[in-house]
Amino acid sequence: MADVEFRAVRKAFGGHTVISGLDLTVQDGELLVLLGPSGCGKSTLLRLLAGLEQATDGEIRIGGRPVDALGPRARNIAMVFQNYALYPHLTVRGNLEFPLRMRGMKRAERERRTLAAARALGLEPLLGKRPAELSGGQRQRVAMGRAIVREPDVFLMDEPLSNLDARLRVQIRAEIGALQRRLGVTTLYVTHDQVEAMTLGDRVAVMRDGVIQQLGRPAELYERPANLFVAGFLGSPPMNLLEPAFERRDGERMARLGGTWIRSAAGIPERARYAGIRPECLGIGASGSSDDARADRLAIQGSVESVEVLGHERIVYLRAPGSMIELSDGPGPWRSAEGLLAARLPASPALEREESVTLTAPAAELHWFDEDGNAIASGAG
Amino acid sequence: MSRTPARLRAVLAYALLLAFTLVFIAPVLFMIVGSLKPDELVLAEAGSLRAFLPESVSPDNYRAVFERVPFGAYLLSSMIVNGLIVGLGLLVNAFAGYALARLRWWGRGAMLGLVLAVLVIPFEAIAIPLFYQLSWLGWRDDWLVQAIPFVANPLAIFLFYSFFLGLPRELEEAARVDGAGVLRTFFLIVLPNAKAAFASVAIVLFLFHWGMYLWPLLMTTSEAVRPLPLGIANFHTLPPLQWGDIMAFGVLMVLPVLILFVVFQRWFVRGVASTGVKG
């Protein structure tokens, strides 16, 4: 068992910097999820730790011991690859035994450990088969087995569920969580799937462009996103992000959101530039006049663009006046957009397309962000 | 064109293919039939259909091949020389291809450049100085001198290099994380999963060298180490000129290749095609 430490780690491929000066500590026994869109550097971070890539700068420690000068085999880590990377020419038994053979373990001990791992994952009947004869879920389990059989200091998992169908994914996700808790091995888990991150992680690090945007417990990230990126990345659908108009009236800062003026009494920080509201905080309210300023509630009127019925609830997308913003793929981190306002609503009453609706929420549910997109700690959340 | 009925097109295609088949099969058939009939009839009957339909069949010519020239020695030499070239060549060139495709080391770029550069040096351009170089060392007239210079082969290195580049990296990375070093990764993981590449390169090396003529012509003088191509050329000039015997020699010479070809046809085709697709 060991903790893992990244100190000022930088990685550049040629001239292209993928990770710039990253610090991160994974506590002993913790399952830490690296979450982010593709290309954010999360897999690179994992490969740096495994020794499959070498850092351009900085230091990596496992259990307090610097490992930068060590090759993968000397680091005592185990890795589960996205496509499992099972050795096609070896049986399940051969796959499970491989890491033990590489460490020169005696035959009897090897057999004991292989059987124990196979039993833990329900692989005993499959020991004589080759990977090509296994189903996706079975392959995934063999990959897990090959990782645990050696009792490594650290587990690395690179999108281990992404090749499974949805139902199997839920099941194996739970198994991985249980296994990790039982073994208590420090685990670094890479995914782009926020549900996996939220359900599995003791802590989650949200990454973007090689920089950790926020590190914290899942609930923390959801309730208090540190910036617009995290806010817009987490949640399904994610937080609605808006750019209100601000105005000073009688020395008081007011923000106009979808036709409602909100007073600073409701907690508009001075530096606020952007606002965010979670879809589940919105409810259907009485339509009111847009001049009817109410300090403590926002009310946004718009027409229904589409409705996704999920059974017990609906996601309603509203075309509303006012400027939505969204994450940008271009030079800036976010941009103005003709976006739709998403709301999570109960299954009834029925709503028609084009129907005019007013969505309201307490102003206290608003998240505020400054010019640079960073969250402003305030009365909100 | 598209209005030509499909059936008619198929008939046309078959007719063309059969015509070509005739052209391709005739010399081979001519050789086989010639090897089975009396020497004096080979040439005499070449102008008639008898060239392909022997009146009587006898193994006399085959017996003559073994009696008049040391066919067994030629065959043995060819097999030993080619065995060495293919066996050692696979290992040496796969090693180099792997180091170039997968490992990160200072000098990799320079080495890759070197391999690509010497790829254009045709053997014929260096045959003379190489002959001198090895003669100065007093090294000639044995099996090794016919094989060793051809073990390191830039084309084979390049074929392995391209193949390893196309192999998914994860298997090797998994092996490294599991505790295997570079060499054990190569032997335990890469090798068992690269049979296609090894088969293709083996075939290419074999095809290039089984018919090798110029080099053994320069380097060998004793019949005991001369390979089959020199044997048939010698035979061809050995009086009295007996065509039946020569044809029998030819059949015997090509037989090992034909057996290999029929058994490993898939790999022959793939090997040859891979030189084209990747070269």
Added chain:
Amino acid sequence: MHRARFTEAPAAWLLMTPALVGLMLFLLLPFALAVVLSFTNLRMASPLPLEFVGLANYTLAFQETALPRALLNNLLFALVVVPAQTALGLALAVLLDRPLRGRTVFRTLFFLPVVFPLSLIAVVWVLIFAPGPDGLLNATLGVLSFGLWEPRDFLNDPHWALPAVMLTSIWQGVGFQMIVLLAGLQAIPRQLYEAAAVDGAGRWRQFLHVTLPGLRNPLIFVVIVTTILSFRVFDQVRIMTRGGPQDASNTVIHEMVRTAFDQGHVAMGAAMSVVFFVVILGIALAQRRLLRQRGEVS
């Protein structure tokens, strides 16, 4: 900042060294030697001291040996064999690139000569080209022309010796072209043909606009390889005609071997090697250029 690293360099050099030694000793060194020797007066079993003679070998090679004629023959050889073999290989590949009963058998038959040693093929074809009305080819042509064909001695006729060698080479090598082009054809996505058919293209137009562009790379490869092989021709010539009659079928390599070994003029043979290498290098460079142009387009 100095950082301790783990490195794969020792393993890499270990793997590279055997091949490197081989390439150095048996390719680079002799090549350098060829260049050096070509400026000397080295002769086999000559009592004269080794001297530097400058470009004399090159000048003499072009003035007093059959090298110019040999180069011309190689050029003729390439001009005839490359287009003929490529067209034939393409035709066979197209014929076989369809669901056809017995396709594998045909493919095997057409490829068969490629696996035959050239020396054997040369000997068999010597017999096919045998002079007089009983020669296989003479007799066949006689039958096909209803007796109008005058039998001749192909290999000893200055007009026929080179074409005879060409014909042998085409027969032997076309299977190689066919296999490479067939692999290329099978790599062309079916949807492209379907799209072209939907757009109203007939078979001929599909061939022009889908097949040929899709075969660009294999075609370039095949043409280059055949061109290079056309300049390397040796075995057939040595066995079938010995370059004759009167150099009518002589080739660069054949002349080189004759000069260096039959006549013992090693230095001049080396000079011919260098000339030959320059020709091959030119072709190889042309290949790289052609292939790179394609890289820029796609």
